[in-house]
Amino acid sequence: xxxxxxxxxxxxxxxxxxxxxxxxxxxxxxxxxxxxxxxxxxxxxxxxxxxxxxxxxxxxxxxxxxxxxxxxxxxxxxxxxxxxxxxxxxxxxxxxxxxxxxxxxxxxxxxxxxxxxxxxxxxxxxxxxxxxxxxxxxxxxxxxxxxxxxxxxxxxxxxxxxxxxxxxxxxxxxxxxxxxxxxxxxxxxxxxxxxxxxxxxxxxxxxxxxxxxxxxxxxxxxxxxxxxxxxxxxxxxxxxx
Ligand code: PGA
Numbered sequence: 081x082x083x084x085x086x087x088x089x090x091x092x093x094x095x096x097x098x099x100x101x102x103x104x105x106x107x108x109x110x111x112x113x114x115x116x117x118x119x120x121x122x123x124x125x126x127x128x129x130x131x132x133x134x135x136x137x138x139x140x141x142x143x144x145x146x147x148x149x150x151x152x153x154x155x156x157x158x159x160x161x162x163x164x165x166x167x168x169x170x171x172x173x174x175x176x177x178x179x180x181x182x183x184x185x186x187x188x189x190x191x192x193x194x195x196x197x198x199x200x201x202x203x204x205x206x207x208x209x210x211x212x213x214x215x216x217x218x219x220x221x222x223x224x225x226x227x228x229x230x231x232x233x234x235x236x237x238x239x240x241x242x243x244x245x246x247x248x249x250x251x252x253x254x255x256x257x258x259x260x261x262x263x264x265x266x267x268x269x270x271x272x273x274x275x276x277x278x279x280x281x282x283x284x285x286x287x288x289x290x291x292x293x294x295x296x297x298x299x300x301x302x303x304x305x306x307x308x309x310x311x312x313x314x315x316x317x318x319x320x321x
């Protein structure tokens with residue numbers, strides 16, 4: 081299976097920076113062979129021009145979120161049909177920043193996943209414990225509960241899980257290799273119970289320096305990268321790791 085390298089640009093780059101990043105990435109990708117599956121998730125307003133700039137390079141487009149509704153009077157929301165029209169093949173759902181700052185409940189997340197699957201978008205579903213939950217030794221109970229929010233008919237659906245311990249996101253702290261391995265084994269076990277062979281990515285302060293070791297761990301099928309994806313030197317190191 082190809083590894084996944086997913087870039088989550090969040091609400092950070094402006095248009096000129098986004099353009100420069102895609103230009104650099106596209107020329108590197110076109111000159112390389114044997115690459116992992118690279119997925120770029122820009123802010124909504126940039127989806128279309130980023131997709132156009134890939135100009136045939138094997139890079140996939142993803143969105144950072146989607147609406148839980150199919151269509152209608154939902155000011156500010158973006159439907160999966162619109163994402164599909166912009167060329168998205170992937171959508172991140174349940175990122176801890178959405179769960180935390182937008183109080184997204186398990187029920188809302190389940191509805192979002194259902195919407196995405198209706199349009200055949202591959203869902204990158206994020207799970208992970210907070211610092212307090214880790215200190216209270218609730219890591220596995222939290223992951224299990226978050227995975228249970230997935231719709232029942234998820235079997236064989238295009239799905240990727242991203243394990244992102246909340247305390248490791250944007251902090252410069254990465255989980256230890258043992259912690260990553262154990263969490264990934266646990267997630268794979270949970271997914272097998274619903275007959276799903278699911279790739280599991282790690283996210284949380286992945287850099288050009290630590291990516292190679294993380295990607296060589298058993299059951300780590302790729303990485304979800306925030307900050308380091310905005311520096312093409314770092315991001316490319318991760319892509320070729
Ligand atoms: P980070 O973000 O790499 O900056 O820690 C990861 C994420 O939020 O997906």
